Amino acid sequence: MHAVVITEPGGPDVLRWSVVPDPECGPDEVVLDVAAAAVNRADLLQRQGHYPPPPGTPAWPGLECSGTVRAVGAAVSGWSVGDRVCALLSGGGYAEQVAVPAGQVLPVPAGVDLETAAGLPEVMCxxxxxxxxxxxxxxxxxxxxxxxxxxxxxxxxxxxxxxxxxxxxxxxxxxxxxxxxxxxxxxxxxxxxxxxxxxxxxxxxxxxxxxxxxxxxxxxxxxxxxxxxxxxxxxxxxxxxxxxxxxxxxxxxxxxxxxxxTTLRARPVEEKAEIVADVCEHLWPLISSGAVKPIIDRVIPMRDAAEAHRVVEHGDHVGKVLLTR
Incomplete structure (x- = not known):
């Protein structure tokens, strides 16, 4: 598959759309075909060499994404191949596929399209x-x-x-x-x-x-x-x-x-699952009703992630900047 890799610590131009190994699906994970990912300031820090991903996490950035379930681990229940979802990640969202613990996966809220849902998990959690x-x-x-x-x-x-x-x-x-x-x-x-x-x-x-x-x-x-x-x-x-x-x-x-x-990225999987469950129970209905809406500033092709990073660094945007496949 392809992913946006960081060739060396530095400015936006160090980001490259490159071939990387496909993710493997662990027993407690699902693999997603990524539709879109969102840019967070943590991604910029990672690109600059100041915020390395946790052990076992892909080296490329991306803390949230949306997509379709491609594979389901043997110990996972509640998710099926083809489900349209969004997910809270420890990294790896700037890619064609990503593996994620099943407890960090959320359904796309009613009234939100699949692409836009990429801007929900990290910010809402x-x-x-x-x-x-x-x-x-x-x-x-x-x-x-x-x-x-x-x-x-x-x-x-x-x-x-x-x-x-x-x-x-x-x-x-x-x-x-x-x-x-x-x-x-x-x-x-x-x-x-x-x-x-x-x-x-x-x-x-x-x-x-x-x-x-x-x-x-x-x-x-x-x-x-x-x-x-x-x-x-x-x-x-x-x-x-x-x-x-x-x-x-x-x-x-x-x-x-x-x-x-507090930080969110480095929390144990179990803590993230508790947060995701609480968000799904209490916040997702507010999103489905329209009381809380994802605010998207602009959408940029994933292979042009460097441009998206420049936008976020400049700081004139309002809401989320998305990367789409």
Whole structure:
């Protein structure tokens, strides 16, 4: 089969559409004929040599895909050859075929086409596991989402609105903030021009944010603690603004707040299966009803993955960038 391989660590041009071995189907796995994959910032980090795949994972990138079941392992039940599905991967999605643990496979939600479904598994599992399962977002809470125009951001806005939370977002342009408003965000902050902690506190009459979903890391740590409400939950899932910062423990303790740092890719198969099952039970109906929709910025042929990486690195996109076969 063919896959997008990383010839050496570097810029987008190191990506090549090359022949690689076909995947083998383990007893607890299914093999998919890939229809489409989605680009995530983790893929860019892997290409640059900063985020190697877990042991046993294909060397080529791709953390989510959609496709048709090609083969089913001997110990797998519930899936059959020909099923149209999408899947959460540890890697290997930029390819014609991929093997994936059966517990990380999801049905394509009603009302979503097979290609578009490629943009669901990673982003929806990331947001749901952090904002809802770890962050315990509840009706009436204030949710602050950094990077509101990203794939993570557009999903988090819609999930927050669907759960009757007030959603605040940061983004770097008015165009992105307008898109966030269209998705249901009601507190809009241009981080290039405004202090997000001050804006959110003012808009909530001093309450602040009950849950903060942060992709920035060190650069925002102090302001994130400042904006947290009493008993608030700060969830750090990215390090775009660095990884080392001083933590004011007095502020954290005084607010009885929680600081949670998580990743998804490196979790054990069993934990991923639990997240996928919870997403399938509780979030998939919201997608099927249209309350939460996949937001796709553009679709690019898989063999042109270098161009897709340039788009994501530039950062002007809103939602997901897909690679199609």
């Amino acid at each position: 990331t947001v749901w596991s952090n904002v809802v399962m770890a962050g315990r977002l509840s009706r009436g809470d204030v949710l602050l989402v950094h990077g509101g125009g990203s794939g993570i951001g557009t999903a988090a806005i819609q999930i927050g609105v669907a759960l009757d939370a007030t959603v605040a977002v940061t983004a770097g342009s008015q165009a992105k903030l307008d898109r966030c408003r269209d998705l249901g965000a009601s507190i809009l902050v241009n981080y290039r021009e405004e202090d997000f902690a001050e804006v959110v506190r003012t808009a909530t009459d001093g309450h602040g944010a009950d849950v903060v979903l942060d992709i920035i890391g060190a650069k925002y740590l102090s302001a994130n603690l400042d904006v947290l409400a009493t008993a608030g939950r700060l969830i750090v899932i990215g390090l775009q603004g660095g990884r080392k910062a001083e933590l004011d423990l007095r502020t954290l303790m005084g607010k009885r707040a929680s600081l949670i740092g």
